[in-house]
Amino acid sequence: MLGKVFKYETKAAGRYLVPAFGLCLGLGLIMLVVQLVAPVIGGHYGMAFTTILQAVTSSLASLLVVALVLGTIGVLLVRFYQAFNGTEGYLTFTLPVRTGTHLWGRILSGAMFCVVCSLIALVSMLLMLPSEARKELFGQNAVLMDMGFGTTPITMGDIPGGLKLLVGLGLLLVLVFGLLSSLLQAYAAVAIGGQFGQHRILLSVVFYFLLNTVESILTLVISAIPVGIYMGAQGGIEALVSGFAALPPAEQIQQMLMVWGGALAMMCLISLVFAVVHFLLCRWLYGKRLNLV
Numbered sequence: 001m002l003g004k005v006f007k008y009e010t011k012a013a014g015r016y017l018v019p020a021f022g023l024c025l026g027l028g029l030i031m032l033v034v035q036l037v038a039p040v041i042g043g044h045y046g047m048a049f050t051t052i053l054q055a056v057t058s059s060l061a062s063l064l065v066v067a068l069v070l071g072t073i074g075v076l077l078v079r080f081y082q083a084f085n086g087t088e089g090y091l092t093f094t095l096p097v098r099t100g101t102h103l104w105g106r107i108l109s110g111a112m113f114c115v116v117c118s119l120i121a122l123v124s125m126l127l128m129l130p131s132e133a134r135k136e137l138f139g140q141n142a143v144l145m146d147m148g149f150g151t152t153p154i155t156m157g158d159i160p161g162g163l164k165l166l167v168g169l170g171l172l173l174v175l176v177f178g179l180l181s182s183l184l185q186a187y188a189a190v191a192i193g194g195q196f197g198q199h200r201i202l203l204s205v206v207f208y209f210l211l212n213t214v215e216s217i218l219t220l221v222i223s224a225i226p227v228g229i230y231m232g233a234q235g236g237i238e239a240l241v242s243g244f245a246a247l248p249p250a251e252q253i254q255q256m257l258m259v260w261g262g263a264l265a266m267m268c269l270i271s272l273v274f275a276v277v278h279f280l281l282c283r284w285l286y287g288k289r290l291n292l293v
Helices: 002-045 047-084 088-092 099-128 131-138 161-193 200-233 237-245 249-288
Strands: 143-145
Touching (some): 002 047, 002 099, 047 161, 099 161, 099 249, 161 200, 161 249, 200 249
């Protein structure tokens, strides 16, 4: 039944999201053509026209990506509210399907659309950016990490080919776990807001900001604990910085990559824990305290 729930929800949300993704990619291709012909046009109208044109396309790229992300989240939340709290909920909960299966179908569908949205937004943004900006982002001299304090910044050229794959994989895992946790956080806010008889949407928004604030503080505190323990073992931040700056550049890069890997692992773990808590909360509220319109 999970496959059927996933298929139904994907079709329902895809009616709105697939055209939006196609429109975003199409506009990205149009902007790329504009970027390619801009130097030719600038030869006739002056370089000032080319500069203005590139600034306008970059601004449009940013606005388009923001609109796409917000639109995707909006569609997914409306679908979730309709399926669990709206009139569609009467059909949802008369089906011979467990509450957890209903949730997993919407979560998997929503996570898939979030990942696709992120990829579409990234590709569209890259298509719209000027070629010089793309080189700065992905060239060999692109800075990935700079801790300051006289240390050597890590650039793309400093990382071996195999490690580049691991770094990319780590960033992808952080993206997936972060999206899953954020999606479930929004679903949990909708589930809590749905427990009230009136102003459900408004209360869902309020509870979303409350959950987001509390979890951001908890994440900061949990992340600071291992950092504090490590700094204490090294004799404080001044001793840590001075000792780190005294290392050869190759060892500095190795140490920073280890720190980065630990930070990515910590972020994945925290996101996974919050995702599990949100899922259990949604399943309990919709399984034991269902309150339809």
